[in-house]
Amino acid sequence: MHVPDGFINAPVSAATGVVAAGAIAVSLRGARREQGGTSRSSEAESGGERTAPLAGLVAAFIFAVQMLNFPVAAGTSGHLLGGALAAILVGPFTGVLCVSVVLLMQGILFADGGLTALGVNITDMAIVTTVVGYAVFRGLVKLLPRRRRSVTVASFVAALLSVPAAAVAFTLIYAVGGTTDVSIGKVATAMIGVHVLIGIGEAAITGLTVGAVIAVRPDLVHGARGLEQKLKLRVNGELVDAPASRPAPVAARASRRTLWVTGLVTSLVLAGFVSFYANANPDGLMKVAQDQGIDKKTQKHASASSPLAGYGVKDITDGRVSKGAAGLIGVGVTVVAGSTVFWAVRRRRTTDASPVGTGV
Known part of the structure; x- marks a missing residue:
């Protein structure tokens, strides 16, 4: 669902850029809390210390899985958006940053998603999917039994709903700032319909990934904190909480x-x-754009001359090797960029938490 340059006019692109910048600023502060920076809870702080190093890895994993387009309908493919997955694994604020890092790397290095549309893409793919996905997830875990399996089920449903929510958000943005005169009703129907199907794939990937991490280290899953029922011991005829095992x-x-x-x-x-074996058909957004004519004013990407544009390495003629090398470079760059961002967040957290000297 990477929006290219030319789909949305300049004023609305600028407005979404402001929204994206504000959300990133808020997320930087929120990520500090998620990583234990300003939490009053020692449990939350220790959890943040454990999950902070995983944030860069989550960004790299989302980048990798987004390269794996899967078929959803005749002539249409889909790929992971990743907002719900990131929010559940490392927290909603950190999740917004993870997906934003991925979108930035894709736009600059791989010419995927317009640079003037970066605000649109961050708003749609990073903010909307994360907020909707995590809100649905938190609501479900409060209703479901307090078990690990419930986290996986809630992850599946949250991811499923986050994708059509992003489709609705794009439709609303296009209704305000679209560069072509098309029926918004038809765009909405097509976008939501195909992205419900894509959401099933997103849900499967998210559920499997969250379930796999919970099976190994449930304490590292942000969305699973505090869901385990405490063991009760009978002392002098009264039930008391058993000491937490660490x-x-x-x-x-x-x-x-x-x-x-x-x-x-x-x-x-x-x-x-x-x-290399990913489905080559256009994704849901591009297919709708072709069918409905909203791609008539698509502009050439500013990074079209990048040696990695189109997820291939320039001058490597073998398609398999070219795409594979680009993928390896992308994962490496994303994990470094993501880890650097979250290292800076943690360092700022540590600095703010340090006692101020008296100067005596």
Whole structure:
């Protein structure tokens, strides 16, 4: 659902840019809290310390999986948006930053998603999917039994609904700032219809990924914190909470490192090898754009001359090698960029949390 240059006029593109910039600023502060920066809860702080290093990996994983377009209808494909997945794994504010990093790397390096439309894409793919997905997720986990399986079920439904929500958001943006005169009703019907189908794929990927992480390290899943029922002990005839069990620090670090390495290797394999077999049909947005005529004023991408434009490495003639190399580079660049952002957030958190000297 990467919106190219020319779909949305300049004033609305600028307005969504302001919205995106404001959301990123708010998310930077929120991510500090999610990583333990301003939380008054020691449990939340320790959870943030454990999940913060995973944020860059989540961004890289979303980048990799977005290269894997899957068929959803005749002549149409879909791909992961990732907002719900990121929010559930590392928190909604951190999730907005994760998807924003991915969109920035895709726009600058791979000419995927217009640069003048970057605000539109961040608003639609990073903000809307994250907010809607996480809101649905939190509502469901309050209703479902407090079990790990409930987190997976809630993840599936949240991801499913986040995709058509993004389709609705794009339709509204296009209704205000579209550059062609087409029937908004037809655009809305086509966008929502195809993105409901894409949402099923998004839900499957999100549910499987969240379920896999919960099976190994449930304490690293932001959305699963506090859902485990506390063990009760009877003391002097009264039921009291049993002391919380905590994994040994060395074992916990080793387990976290193993998860990180496994996630990175999986991302590299998906982007570097599996991506070659992705469905080549246009995704939901581009198919609707072609069918409804909203792509008539599409502009050439500012990064069209990038050596990685189109997810291929310039001057490599073998298509398989070219796409694989581009995918590997993309995962590497995204994990570095994402990790740098969240390292800066954590460093700012640590600085703010440090006691101020008295100067005596």
